[in-house]
Amino acid sequence: MNIAIVGTGYVGLVSGTCFADTGNNVICVDIDKDKVERMRAGEVPIYEPGLKPLFDRNIRENRLSFTTDLKSAVEQSEIIFLCLPTPPGADGQADLSFVLQVAEELGEMITEYKVIVNKSTVPVGTADKVRETIASKTNIPFDVVSNPEFLREGAAVNDFRKPERVVVGTQSERAQKLMEKLYTPYLKSGNPLIVMDERSSELTKYAANSLLATKITFMNEIANICEKVGANVDNVRRGIGSDSRIGKRFLFAGIGYGGSCFPKDVQAIHHTAGLLGYDFKILDSVMKVNDAQKISLVPKVLQHFNGNIEDKMIGIWGLSFKPETDDVRESPSLYLMEKLVEHGAKLKAHDPEALETFQDAASDVVNENTEYVQTPREALEGIDALVIATEWQEFRIPDLDRFKKYMDPAVVFDGRNLFKLEDVEEAGIIYYSVGRPTLGLDEN
Known part of the structure; x- marks a missing residue:
């Protein structure tokens, strides 16, 4: 054809x-x-x-x-x-x-x-x-x-x-x-x-992405509750994901969704509903929760450093909105790094594919206060803490003991829950994640 x-x-x-x-x-x-x-x-x-x-x-x-x-x-x-x-x-x-x-x-x-x-x-x-x-x-x-x-x-x-x-x-x-x-x-x-029919087809795309965005956001809300009650969102995810009515996918807690589809499509169907006089309350909440989730690590960083990160050097692993792409549209890193810089931090950032696209999308203030480096190791050198924002495969199994070579003490804020808690505990790292217990604070 x-x-x-x-x-x-x-x-x-x-x-x-x-x-x-x-x-x-x-x-x-x-x-x-x-x-x-x-x-x-x-x-x-x-x-x-x-x-x-x-x-x-x-x-x-x-x-x-x-x-x-x-x-x-x-x-x-x-x-x-x-x-x-x-x-x-x-x-x-x-x-x-x-x-x-x-x-x-x-x-x-x-x-x-x-x-x-x-x-x-x-x-x-x-x-x-x-x-x-x-x-x-x-x-x-x-x-x-x-x-x-x-x-x-x-x-x-x-x-x-x-x-x-x-x-x-x-x-x-x-x-x-x-x-x-x-x-x-x-x-x-x-x-x-x-x-x-054409109209049902058009709505199908929006409905699919909005439902997936809602599923992600619901789990992030559950993760936030887990932190308050001392539960572990990984266990909750396994417990509900085995139910065939729910399924295992899109249940991983983290620092929110981004990209070219979910944010745009949720906004679009929400706007269409408004034009029709319909108050789409669920999607209104999804957007508000996701916006907050993107910067949810910032209060943890501030609390760890007693409210002051002026001139602290923060390493960033991951700039794309998800792994295996160089797309940074609506990436949580854009918002997270903006907030860290607003509080006076200096940043050192690495991504396997998105260094160029991120710099094109980031604000001048972020770029002026960020050193972009070519390897994960370079992003560890001379930092006070590491933030993980994208779940690239190469970030999943690092030498955790080596973190202590670059940071004293070694402090990690993991926005994608990449590491097993037992591995982090054994390595003696101060470790904050999403919806899971914080480790290592007694050793600080």
Whole structure:
């Protein structure tokens, strides 16, 4: 099949590359000329495990190409995916200007039947708006389909190639048949392609991410209760996660969720509810709790240092919002480090992939008070305490005894509960985590 992908961000590039890898001819369109040239030269502009080999292979086999010429791509394609940004405004409403601008251009370009697919995460009713925008410019037949993505950063290639489900929102039999043909190679194991109306499809994406964000936030609330009553959230997690009605996933306590999906999607559905006159109380609480959770280690740091961290050197392990990505959008580290600097701390930070993207996103004040280093060991040198903000694999099994070589006493604030309590206790480290007992204070 011949496919155009409009927008080569995270969703567009992963989708285009994976579609090409099943034998389709894919043209990726972007307005950024420099980015297009870099991709033509073989550079993958995002970090995503497993993407580079597929990217290289499909360029080499002439199934994947890049252009700034939308009209040419549209003429050569039967299915056109809109993988465009829908950033939240100040009120949380998704900005559809990119999507509707391209829809208007498509209306002026199409000369034969096309299927236009919304792959971007968009509010309920967007398919109708896209359809109306295109129809205002042409009498050529076309269909608009909603096909939300459910990709996890750090596992996106596997998620795309082995989806748990594919959701297709359309009431057109012609469009449905094309989408079924396109996705057949990915559903060999029997996972479903679920067809529904466009509005239900659009809401499905928001509902899924909002429910997962709620699950994470609930466990963080439980963790906060654990700290007050002397319980261990790890034990609680195991106790409830074995219940098949609840499940084991998204029950790990920490310093909140971030990224490009959960914060934006929760805000968007909350805003939509408000426009409809509905008070979505649960999501209002989810957002408030998550905002507080991102900086929940700061009071612990201040308390440990008797309220004064002026000129203390704090090491930071982890800047991306989650491991296996360089994405720092809404990363807890952005907020945590801002607060530490506000209280006078100096920082030394390391991340395996996100050093550059973090510096681009961080405030000038944070960058001016932070030394960015290339290894976890460098982030330990000369510090008064270590904060762990992202659960990268390489942070999980460090030489805990070596912490005492760099810190006297060794103090760790673990926002992701990476270490076993018995290992920390044996090493003699002062250890604060989330929803678990604090260790080592008697030795301070």
